[in-house]
Amino acid sequence: MTAENQTGAALSVVVAGGGTAGHIEPAMAVADALHRIDPTIRVTALGTARGLETTIVPDRGHDLRLIPPVPLPRKVGTDLFTVPTRLVSSVRSAATVLREVRADVVIGFGGYVSLPAYLAARAHLRGGRRIPVVIHEANASAGIANKVGARFADRVLAAVAGSGLEARGSVDVVGIPVRGSLAAxxxxxxxxxxxxxxxxxxxxxxxxxxxxxxxxxxxxxxxxxxxxxxxxxxxxxxxxxxxxxxxxxxxxxxxxxxxxxxxxxxxxxxxxxxxxxxxxxxxxxxxxxxxxxxxxxxxxxxxxxxxxxxxxxxxxxxxxxxxxxxxxxxxxxxxxxxxxxxxxxxxxxxxxxxxxxxGHRDAATAVARAAIEVAEGHRPDGRRPRGRSR
CATH class of the missing domain: 3.40.50.2000 (Glycogen Phosphorylase B;)
Structure with a gap:
């Protein structure tokens, strides 16, 4: 079965999970699962030049596009006041990538790569429709990026219950995506x-x-x-x-x-x-x-x-x-x-x-199928997609 977008072409999926292996590995596991489901799906990984993704993503055979990082300072200081400017620049770069790869859906895994991707997808229109967002939270306590993104995401999935995203809508507990060699x-x-x-x-x-x-x-x-x-x-x-x-x-x-x-x-x-x-x-x-x-x-x-x-x-x-x-x-x-x-x-x-x-050996497949469903169900006439209500 081939997953197609509204134009009849194969789906284009952007996964955003750069920085640490804890964000990158689930993203790569889902990317691999997408290709197992349908080899024609185009997968693009979004990352930054300072993260482990510069090595991990190419080694796994996936396309990597880089955007400026926007780490959020933990303490009040001069860096905090530069965040809005840096975030605008990063969102613009992410939007350029989404436009170039004709993205049908963004899957984010948290971290400082995901927030610009979420905001770019929300603002970007393709064929008169915004790009839907699917979020996966791996940690028992959700980070800032996913807390923001969950406010408007089309589907939210998590490793465990009680991650802190439930107040923002329904959350499906699926576990953490692991690479296929471990799942099998x-x-x-x-x-x-x-x-x-x-x-x-x-x-x-x-x-x-x-x-x-x-x-x-x-x-x-x-x-x-x-x-x-x-x-x-x-x-x-x-x-x-x-x-x-x-x-x-x-x-x-x-x-x-x-x-x-x-x-x-x-x-x-x-x-x-x-x-x-x-x-x-x-x-x-x-x-x-x-x-x-x-x-x-x-x-x-x-x-x-x-x-x-x-x-x-x-x-x-x-x-x-x-x-x-x-x-x-x-x-x-x-x-x-x-x-x-x-x-x-x-x-x-x-x-x-x-x-x-x-353990959840099928988590990567569950996230991949959720993204395909959201992408295919996101209709250009403005009706709500299947799954998470907004």
């Missing part, structure tokens, strides 16, 4: 290949450790410091410490390999290789780990607004993981608790089942 991952069937890929023991219980794309000092120090205890317990480790960091694990002779890498470019194989993960609790991390059915020890960032704790709480309450404060994750905690966790196979299986049940 069979950890058990892929384990042998995954462990061979990383040079891990084929048989030893294996701990995966990562703290996001840049690593996390608390995780690095506490786990590497417990290398002797982990090795003595016969536990293998796959540890992504971040490209700018190093770790020096002192494993005992004869212990399963402790593999330390700067960055994991095959997260699907990393999840398949592991029996347990120690990680931060960013929205994307929680989504990928739970969709993979991997038992987890979530260690939220100790600063910020507590968002990471909120992200992890639902899957933890469902039995899919543990929630540990950053200050509590010490070398002694790892040495005392991780071997016991990995030795209890029945408990790990219960956690895995609970995590998989909480």
């Amino acid at each position: 991952l069979d950890r058990a069937a892929t384990r042998s290949q995954a462990r061979n890929y990383f040079g891990l023991s084929a048989e030893a219980p294996t701990l995966l450790v990562f703290g996001g794309s840049q690593g996390a000092r608390t995780l690095n120090e506490s786990v590497a410091g417990a290398a002797e205890a982990l090795g003595t317990a016969g536990i293998g480790v796959l540890h992504a410490h971040g490209p700018k960091n190093t770790v020096s694990p002192d494993s005992p002779a004869g212990a399963p390999p402790y593999v330390a890498v700067g960055y994991l470019n095959r997260m699907d194989l990393a999840y398949a290789a592991a029996d347990l993960v120690i990680c931060r609790a960013g929205a994307m991390t929680v989504a990928e780990v739970s969709a993979s059915g991997l038992p987890a020890v979530y260690v939220p960032l100790p600063h910020g607004n507590g968002e990471q704790r909120l992200n992890a709480r639902p899957v933890v309450e469902a039995g899919g993981g543990l929630l540990i404060d950053d200050a509590e994750l010490t070398t002694d905690w790892v040495a005392e608790n991780v071997p016991a966790l990995l030795a209890d196979r029945s408990a790990l299986q219960r956690m895995s089942t609970a995590a998989a049940a909480f």
Whole structure:
């Protein structure tokens, strides 16, 4: 089935989710899902020159268009007073992109790329009609861009209930879109290949450790410091410490390999290789780990607004993981608790089942289909599109 716009041509979809991987990865997962549904759909990613999208989007084979960034200052200062001027410039640039690609719908994922896209779509007319907007909120607490956009969006979807967008209209809870390689991952069937890929023991219980794309000092120090205890317990480790960091694990002779890498470019194989993960609790991390059915020890960032704790709480309450404060994750905690966790196979299986049940493997498809429905239902005669009421 081919999705067509009002002129009979294939649909043109713009995804806006630049800046951090937490915004970019869901956007790319939905872009991939759109092409799985209909390979003729034109997908354009909107980003800025300062975000990770300059690498991630081209690597995933999608068209990237850049606009000026408009980060919103957290404190009152001179930067705050320049926001209106910079926002106008960014909205104009976004409108130019929408016009050039003949956009039929904008899908936004929050962050400083999305707000200009939402405003440009609202103001831009194509064939006498505005460009509809679909929003996806990944975090447990919505950001400013999505709070603004949700006021006039045609459809709003979220990872979890209670994100703060409900007061602006109906919100469909669909989970967080994850890349297709994770949505279809069979950890058990892929384990042998995954462990061979990383040079891990084929048989030893294996701990995966990562703290996001840049690593996390608390995780690095506490786990590497417990290398002797982990090795003595016969536990293998796959540890992504971040490209700018190093770790020096002192494993005992004869212990399963402790593999330390700067960055994991095959997260699907990393999840398949592991029996347990120690990680931060960013929205994307929680989504990928739970969709993979991997038992987890979530260690939220100790600063910020507590968002990471909120992200992890639902899957933890469902039995899919543990929630540990950053200050509590010490070398002694790892040495005392991780071997016991990995030795209890029945408990790990219960956690895995609970995590998989909480995960949403079809979220990317749900967002993609919602966008197609909104685009096709947005009639040029001014009648309301199907879905969210304005």
